Amino acid sequence: MDALFNPYYVDIVVFLIIYILLGLGLNLITGYAGQVSLGHGAFFGIGAYASGILSVKAGLNPWLAIALAIVITFVISAVLGLPSLRVREDFLAITTLGLGLIIQSYFKNSELTGGAYGLDSIPGLSFFGIEMKNVGYLLFVLIMLLVGIYALRKMTRSRIGRAWMVIREDETVAASMGINTTYYKVLVFAIGGAYAGAAGALFAHKVSFLSADSFGFTVSATVLSMVVIGGLGSIRGTLFGVSLLYLLPELFRLFDLQMFDMKYLDMYKMMFYGLLMVLVMRYRPKGIFGQTGIKMKPRGKGGGGRA
Known part of the structure; x- marks a missing residue:
């Protein structure tokens, strides 16, 4: 049991869950609504810095800071989503990329975020005076993930979700x-950004230190790769891809494979991501578990139907 709950392995699972939350938000924007975003890392950073600043500089309880950070990210994401009303597809991708770079800058x-020095001394979470470490934090982020998946399933199967999918197929x-x-x-x-904000707040209270480099284009591109490979418009696709x-x-670090030099691990990772993206786009354009479109239900013997 001690080996199972080794802090290193637990941290891997905690950060995995945080990235899954981040991926679910991006899949909602890109997979279900068809709005290509290359600035999702900015929403991640907004949630992280909002919770960190509220708990460090405003002295708020970390639980309240997390809740407010999600609301703040929801509102800011709605404002940043306004360019999507004027531009589409490639132009929208470039616009969101630009917004992401502006926010990272x-x-x-900014003095508010600590500038180049970053923001440190972010407090951890405690429950009835007991600090949530290791397994305790893992259980909390797992509960957040389950709530996020449940809410996403409800939304995408509702009238709202059907509207998003019609917009994805043909906005006109x-x-x-x-x-x-x-x-x-x-x-x-706004909702996709709120998911990213929740992931960012959880990230901030886990690492206790924030740097702008953690929320750049690389994060956005990596999460987009995860979502695309797993499958656009699919929750299980996001779980698998991330x-x-x-x-x-x-796994490379765990097994210490001699054929790979660990100092070039980031380079190997991006090469593998690129190769996998090419293969998936060639043989599974919507991703491994991706949805190909709105399914039509037949009516009577003659078939037909509508979305």
Whole structure:
């Protein structure tokens, strides 16, 4: 049991769950609503810094700081989602990339975030005076993940989710059907950002130190790779994609494979991600567990139906 709950292994699982939450938010934006985002790492950073600043500089209870950080990220993500109303596809991807770089630059230069020195001394969580470490924190993030998956399933199977999927398939058709595309596109950015904000807040109270370098384009590109490989518009696809690509480098460290030089692990990782992306895009364009579109239910013997 001691080996099973080794702090190193527990931390790996904790950060894996945090990245799954981050991936679920991006899959909601890109997979279900079809809005390509290359700045999701910025939402991750907003949640982390919001919770860290509220607990360190404002002196709020960490639990309250996490809740407020999710709300703050929800609101800011809705505002940052406004460009999606004017641009689409490749132009939207470039726009979100630019927004992500602007926000990271703010993290690096603002006194509020600690600038280049970062933000440290972020308090951990405690429950009835007992500090949540190791397994305790693991259980908490696991509960957060289960709640996040449950909420995502409910949303995507509701009228809101169906509206998102119609917008993904053809925004013009969605508008002609009376769907308020403006409302639903801003809403999906807000909710997807809230998921990233929750992941960021959990990350902040786990590591206790934040640096702007932790929320750059590399994070956004990595999470997008995870989501695309696992499957767009699929919760199990996100679980699979994030787990596969996050745990693979850890396996290299765990087994200390002699054929690989560990100091070049990041380079090997990105090479593998790129190769896997090419293969998946060639043979499974929607990802391993991706949804190919809106399913049609037949009506009577003659078939037909509607979304």
